[in-house]
Amino acid sequence: LHHHHHLLHGEPASDPRELEAFAERFRQRRVKLGVTQADVGAALASLNIAGVGALSQSTICRFESLTLSRNNMTALKPVLHAWLEEAEAARREPAGAESAAGSPDDDDDARRRRRRRTSIAAPEKRSLEAYFAIQPRPSSEKMAAIAQKLELKKNVVRVWFCNQRQKQKRMKYSAAR
C-alpha cells in the first residue's frame, strides 16, 4: 500500500532517482532470472513494441550502470520494464513447453573483415585529457595540431573529443557535475 501517486501524470520517469532505482532493480531481477545482458537485448525484438528492435549487450550493460544519457535512460526504461514483466510472468506460467533445443550452428571462421579498433596509448591519452580540460571543443585546426603532435590520425583525435564530451553527459557523471 504505497501512496506515491506520481502515476497520475503520464510519464514522470525523468526523475534521476527513479531511474537509478529502476536500473538497480532491473539488474537484480534479471540476474535472478538467470538471463544475460545479451539475452535481454535480443529478447526485446520479440516483444513487438512499435519501433523497438533488439539492442546490444553494450546498451543493456550501460543502462544498468547508468552510463547512458538521461534522455536515453528515460526512453529505454519503459521498454526494459515491459520485458521484465513479461519474463517474470513467463517464469510463473510456463504457458507452453518451449524447450528450445541446443543450436548446432557455429559459424566460427566465416566472415573475417573485422573492424580494427585503434588503441591510444596512455601517454597520448593523458595529453588529450589535458587539452580537453582546457578546451573541450577545439577548432579543426587545433585538433590537427594536436593530432600531429601526438602522432595520431586527425580523425582519431576528432572522435576522441566527441566521445569525451558525450561521456560527460552520462547520468553517472552529470550528477557529480
Next chain:
DNA sequence: ATGCATGAGAA
C-alpha cells in the same frame, strides 16, 4: 565493462 567508431539527424 568500456574504448573507439558509425550513421542519421540537428544546427
Next chain:
DNA sequence: TCTCATGCATA
C-alpha cells in the same frame, strides 16, 4: 560539423 543513440571489438 556536431550530437546522440548505439554497437563491434576488446580489455
